[in-house]
Amino acid sequence: xxxxxxxxxxxxxxxxxxxxxxxxxxxxxxxxxxxxxxxxxxxxxxxxxxxxxxxxxxxxxxxxxxxxxxxxxxxxxxxxxxxxxxxxxxxxxxxxxxxxxxxxxxxxxxxxxxxxxxxxxxxxxxxxxxxxxxxxxxxxxxxxxxxxxxxxxxxxxxxxxxxxxxxxxxxxxxxxxxxxxxxxxxxxxxxxxxxxxxxxxxxxxxxxxxxxxxxxxxxxxxxxxxxxxxxxxxxxxxxxxxxxxxxxxxxxxxxxxxxxxxxxxxxxxxxxxxxxxxxxxxxxxxxxxxxxxxxxxxxxxxxxxxxxxxxxxxxxxxxxxxxxxxxxxxxxxxxxxxxxxxxxxxxxxxxxxxxxxxxxxxxxxxxxxxxxxxxxxxxxxxxxxxxxxxxxxxxxxxxxxxxxxx
Amino acid sequence: xxxxxxxxxxxxxxxxxxxxxxxxxxxxxxxxxxxxxxxxxxxxxxxxxxxxxxxxxxxxxxxxxxxxxxxxxxxxxxxxxxxxxxxxxxxxxxxxxxxxxxxxxxxxxxxxxxxxxxxxxxxxxxxxxxxxxxxxxxxxxxxxxxxxxxxxxxxxxxxxxxxxxxxxxxxxxxxxxxxxxxxxxxxxxxxxxxxxxxxxxxxxxxxxxxxxxxxxxxxxxxxxxxxxxxxxxxxxxxxxxxxxxxxxxxxxxxxxxxxxxxxxxxxxxxxxxxxxxxxxxxxxxxxxxxxxxxxxxxxxxxxxxxxxxxxxxxxxxx
Numbered sequence: 001x002x003x004x005x006x007x008x009x010x011x012x013x014x015x016x017x018x019x020x021x022x023x024x025x026x027x028x029x030x031x032x033x034x035x036x037x038x039x040x041x042x043x044x045x046x047x048x049x050x051x052x053x054x055x056x057x058x059x060x061x062x063x064x065x066x067x068x069x070x071x072x073x074x075x076x077x078x079x080x081x082x083x084x085x086x087x088x089x090x091x092x093x094x095x096x097x098x099x100x101x102x103x104x105x106x107x108x109x110x111x112x113x114x115x116x117x118x119x120x121x122x123x124x125x126x127x128x129x130x131x132x133x134x135x136x137x138x139x140x141x142x143x144x145x146x147x148x149x150x151x152x153x154x155x156x157x158x159x160x161x162x163x164x165x166x167x168x169x170x171x172x173x174x175x176x177x178x179x180x181x182x183x184x185x186x187x188x189x190x191x192x193x194x195x196x197x198x199x200x201x202x203x204x205x206x207x208x209x210x211x212x213x214x215x216x217x218x219x220x221x222x223x224x225x226x227x228x229x230x231x232x233x234x235x236x237x238x239x240x241x242x243x244x245x246x247x248x249x250x251x252x253x254x255x256x257x258x259x260x261x262x263x264x265x266x267x268x269x270x271x272x273x274x275x276x277x278x279x280x281x282x283x284x285x286x287x288x289x290x291x292x293x294x295x296x297x298x299x300x301x302x303x304x305x306x307x308x309x310x311x312x313x314x315x316x317x318x319x320x321x322x323x324x325x326x327x328x329x330x331x332x333x334x335x336x337x338x339x340x341x342x343x344x345x346x347x348x349x350x351x352x353x354x355x356x357x358x359x360x361x362x363x364x365x366x367x368x369x370x371x372x373x374x375x376x377x378x379x380x381x382x383x384x385x386x387x388x389x390x391x392x393x394x395x396x397x398x399x400x401x402x403x404x405x406x
Numbered sequence: 407x408x409x410x411x412x413x414x415x416x417x418x419x420x421x422x423x424x425x426x427x428x429x430x431x432x433x434x435x436x437x438x439x440x441x442x443x444x445x446x447x448x449x450x451x452x453x454x455x456x457x458x459x460x461x462x463x464x465x466x467x468x469x470x471x472x473x474x475x476x477x478x479x480x481x482x483x484x485x486x487x488x489x490x491x492x493x494x495x496x497x498x499x500x501x502x503x504x505x506x507x508x509x510x511x512x513x514x515x516x517x518x519x520x521x522x523x524x525x526x527x528x529x530x531x532x533x534x535x536x537x538x539x540x541x542x543x544x545x546x547x548x549x550x551x552x553x554x555x556x557x558x559x560x561x562x563x564x565x566x567x568x569x570x571x572x573x574x575x576x577x578x579x580x581x582x583x584x585x586x587x588x589x590x591x592x593x594x595x596x597x598x599x600x601x602x603x604x605x606x607x608x609x610x611x612x613x614x615x616x617x618x619x620x621x622x623x624x625x626x627x628x629x630x631x632x633x634x635x636x637x638x639x640x641x642x643x644x645x646x647x648x649x650x651x652x653x654x655x656x657x658x659x660x661x662x663x664x665x666x667x668x669x670x671x672x673x674x675x676x677x678x679x680x681x682x683x684x685x686x687x688x689x690x691x692x693x694x695x696x697x698x699x700x701x702x703x704x705x706x707x708x709x710x711x712x713x714x715x716x717x718x719x720x721x722x723x724x
Contacts, residue, residue, distance in 0.1 A: 301671060313679075317672040320649035320722055352638035353626075355672055357647065 016068035016108070019057060020277040021045060023084055025293050027076040029114055029162055030154035033187040033214050035346070038293030039076055043280040050088045052306035053278045058095050061102060063310070068106040074277075074288055079117040086126050111136045112183065114151070116162065118169040127176060138173050139183050140166050140204075142197020146190045167204070174205050181208035186227075187218050194230040199237060202247045210250045213370075215346040217362035224369035231373030239381050254378065256339035257371035262324040262332060272344035272356075273318020282306035286318050289345025298349050301356075317356055318344070326357045336371040340364075410603035411452040413443055414616050415467070416459035417608055420481035422497045422516055423597070424546055424662050425617035432459060435608040437466055442631050443606045444474050455479055457616065458493075462486040482507060501527040509537040516542040521551055525562050532569045535580060542583045549669055549679050556682060563690035571697050587658035588691035589698075589705060594651065596661035600643030600673065604628065604635065612636075614643065614673070617664035624667050648674040650681065654718040655711075658691070659684035678717055685716040 025036070025043040057064060071092060073085055089109055096104040109130055115138035117123055127134060140163075141147040148161020173180055182201060186194060194211075201209050213219075213227070231251055238244055238252075260266075272287035283302045285291050290301035304310040324332050326347065331337060342359055351358035382394045417433035435443075447454050454476040460483055463471075477494040482504075484490040491508075497516045498504055501523065509515065515538055517524075517531070524531070524543065534541065545551070551559060563584060573580050581587070587595065597603070600614035607619040611627035612635055618625055629636035641647045643663060651661055651674070661676065669677035676684075692710040715721055 313669045313677040314671055316650070316670050316678070316719060317675040320675060320719065322649060325647055325649055353642070355639055355642060357642055357672065357674060358639055 015066065016070045016106075017064055017066035018070045018072055018110075018271070018275040020072040020074050020275060020288055021050060021053070021085075021088065022074055022076075022277060022279040022288060022291060023050075023078050023081040023088075024076040025280070026080055027114065028080070028116055028153060029077070029151055031152070032150040032189075033185055033216075033218075035214070035216065035289070036076070036293050037296050040293070043293070044081060045084060045278075045280040047084060047087060049278070049280060049282040049306060050084065051091065052282060054088070054092055054095060056306055056309060057276075058092075058099055058101055058103075067102070068108075069103045070108045070110050072110045074112065077114050077116070078111055079113050079120075079123050082117070082120075082122045082126055086122070086129075089126075089130060107133055109134050112139065113137070114139055114162065115166040115169045115173065119172055131176070136173065136177055137181055137183060138166065138170065139185075140170065140201065140206075141184050141190070142193060143200045146193035146197045149190050149193070150185070150187065170204050170206070179208070180206065181210055182206050184209055184211040186211060186213045188220050188223050191223060191226045191230060194227070195234040195237065198234055198249050198251075202243060207246055208248045208250075212250070212341070213363055213366045215341075215343045215360060215363055217350065217360070219362060219366060224365040227366055228369040228373050231370065232376050235373060235377035235380065239377070239384060244381065251370060252374055252377045253339060256374050257336040258338040259335050260323070260337040265338070266322045266324055268321040268323060268326075268344075269342050270344040273315050273321070276310075278306065284310055286315060287345060289343060290348065294345055295349050298351075298354055301348065321356065326359045328359065328361065331359060331361065336368060339371070340367040408450060408452055408602060408604060410455060411443065411447040411450075412455045412457060412603060412605040412616060413440065414457045414605060414607045414619065415440070415463065418459045419457040419616070420460070420479065420484075420497050420499075421518065421616065421620070422457065422479050422495060423518075423544060423615070423617065424548065424660070424665055425615075425620050426546065427616070427620045429620065432461065433608050434459075434463075434467075435606075436610070437470065439606070439608075439610045439631060440467065441470050444470060446631060448474060453477070458484060458486075458489065460484050462489070501530050504530055505533060509534060511537075511539045513538075514540040514542070516544055518544045518546055520547045521545050521555060521559060525558055528562055528565065531566070535569055535573055535582070536576075536578065538580060540581045545683070548665065548683050549677060551679050551683055556686060559683065560686050560690065563687060564693065567690055567694040567697065570694060571701070574698060575701055583658065584687050585691050585694050588656070588688050588710065589695055589708065591657035594645050594654075594657050594659075594661070596645070596651070596659060597663070598643070598661075599663050600628070600637060600640070604637075606631070614663055617662075618667075621664065621668070624664065642672070642674045648676075650676060650718050650722060653721060654681070654684075656681070656684035656688040658687060678719070681717040681719070685713070689713070689716075 023045045025039050026041045027039055071089070078085065096107070113136060118138065127136070141151055144161065144163040147163040151162045153160045153162055184197065198209050198211065235252065238249070272289070275287050277285040277288045277291060279285070279291050282305045284304040286301060286303055288294060292300040301314070303314040334340070344356055347358060347360045348356045350360040385391065385393050413435070415435050417429040417431060419427065421427040444454065454474060456471060456476055456478050458478065458480045460481055462485055478489065479495040479497065480490050480493040482496050482498045490496060493513065495514045495516055497518060499518050501519070524545065567585055570580065570582060570585055603615070605613045605616050605619065607613055607616065611630045613619045613627055645652050663673040665680060666676050667673045688710065695705070695708070695710055698704040
């Protein structure tokens with residue numbers, strides 16, 4: 001029977017508190033599009049800092065009232081610090097139990113990994129121990145050609161791609177996480193390989209491909225047209241082969257490309273400020289993207305530390321951010337504004353002054369190209385379904401567009 | 407729209423606001439820059455406010471200043487006594503010897519003080535009220551006002567309100583920023599640095615206000631006379647782009663963009679303490695309005711509604 005697979009909205013529908021440990025700023029890879037400009041081998045989190053952070057957070061239930069929590073581990077490559085992570089997770093579980101904390105039994109440990117160490121004994125032992133409270137995403141960018149274009153091993157000498165070192169672990173990963181999704185990043189050079197890459201990932205058994213263009217100002221003249229061509233070609237293939245039944249690609253979304261209202265649709269896109277990140281120095285950040293190793297031109301936005309706690313005044317701007325206050329008139333009045341994403345950290349880094357209230361617009365023409373391809377995808381899909389007498393399938397997806405655009 | 411240009415004449419010029427000017431070494435603005443700044447302000451149709459150092463200015467500076475409409479802001483310790491006695495605003499950094507000062511009803515006065523010192527010297531302030539028509543009290547440690555200090559501040563304002571009430575009963579309608587400004591306002595009347603006013607400092611550069619020159623932690627300029635004014639993200643200095651302030655009715659709040667930047671890292675976002683202090687003042691104004699109406703008709707039609715919050719972010723997030 002036909003169905004349309006929807007993208008997973010995340011555990012607890014994205015409503016859980018996300019707490020990120022930046023356990024290391026080191027990685028085996030040196031991906032060309034990586035926004036982490038300050039990676040290094042020195043800044044590794046100590047157990048003392050990790051424990052202080054956990055103690056601080058778990059002893060303040062009223063300050064962290066969210067029903068659930070995602071303990072997120074990031075790097076660099078988090079699994080480089082699997083011993084520390086294992087100790088952290090054991091301690092979290094023990095303390096949540098000892099404190100009868102409201103997060104006990106409503107937590108996840110979450111990882112986004114390059115997949116290289118995935119099959120090691122220590123990582124596998126950790127996965128087996130925490131299987132019921134775990135989500136792991138392996139990043140694989142598509143075909144060998146596309147993956148190796150950006151995701152290369154660090155070090156001097158000739159460039160060496162990492163595709164082979166990752167793809168060998170995909171079957172094991174999918175056997176443990178059958179609904180595992182991968183995250184694909186698009187920069188200018190790899191636009192020509194989008195279609196074949198998404199299809200390749202589907203062929204590996206990955207049913208959900210989350211894909212996005214980088215927010216940085218890397219785009220060249222004509223990239224938008226190339227993206228549109230790739231996505232339209234991908235749309236044809238997905239529809240023709242009815243891949244939409246079992247596979248999802250986040251480039252194609254029902255809610256995309258409509259005008260937005262400054263009253264009704266004024267939410268901030270990004271969750272920065274609602275999250276909490278901790279680095280090796282014990283500093284707190286509103287999101288990992290505000291740590292110094294993520295920033296090209298701006299000072300880190302530190303909101304406290306494990307010793308002194310959170311300075312809530314430095315969180316206030318994040319809590320008050322809305323779409324229209326940070327957007328240009330062009331963005332506010334854009335006819336295809338819906339779904340146009342931004343990264344608060346990139347906004348801050350690219351802004352003319354040290355502010356999070358200036359939206360970066362480098363992605364504008366890429367979003368518009370995506371909207372055109374997306375319109376094509378749904379029009380074609382709907383027409384095909386209608387001609388086959390399956391209107392009910394897409395009627396479940398329809399939604400009211402904004403009635404009073406601002 | 408710009409309306410005012412503040413010219414800080416020297417690195418040691420008096421602060422008249424929340425910031426501290428810790429510079430101890432004199433560095434007078436070059437006379438060419440002063441003349442150019444005056445010329446520019448005349449073309450831009452801006453009113454100039456001069457911030458003076460304590461020492462007497464050279465004659466050529468005095469004559470340059472006298473060449474245009476302006477307001478003078480001086481310290482109570484200014485050695486140029488004719489200037490001090492005729493200045494538009496006299497600023498006190500301490501309560502020491504304040505009772506000996508010859509106040510007059512033509513000048514406005516400002517007292518810069520930490521809250522603890524203000525509370526300790528409340529009687530001195532009360533004693534001054536009959537002698538002045540306009541008094542600004544500027545608290546220099548707003549960020550540290552929390553917990554019991556909030557209650558102490560509210561009690562202080564209640565007593566101050568009673569003193570103001572006594573003056574009004576005598577027909578002396580003095581203004582004191584903490585209490586009477588809110589009575590008279592229907593909209594936000596903030597400092598508006600970076601929007602309605604800018605500052606030029608002895609280095610020849612523009613700043614949103616003198617605090618952005620004095621405080622090296624947050625210092626940044628917004629252009630210079632040679633290349634012109636260059637305010638980046640100018641919308642962030644406007645009330646329209648201040649999510650908390652635009653829904654707030656503590657109209658008397660200074661909405662100090664320097665304090666905002668220092669405490670929340672954003673010029674458009676006040677700290678929790680700033681909001682609480684402003685609401686304590688607003689609520690004290692509300693009480694004063696009620697008491698004033700017991701002695702006669704006062705501002706008919708004006709209402710200051712009761713609120714169930716002291717920080718408007720609660721309203722925003724509810």
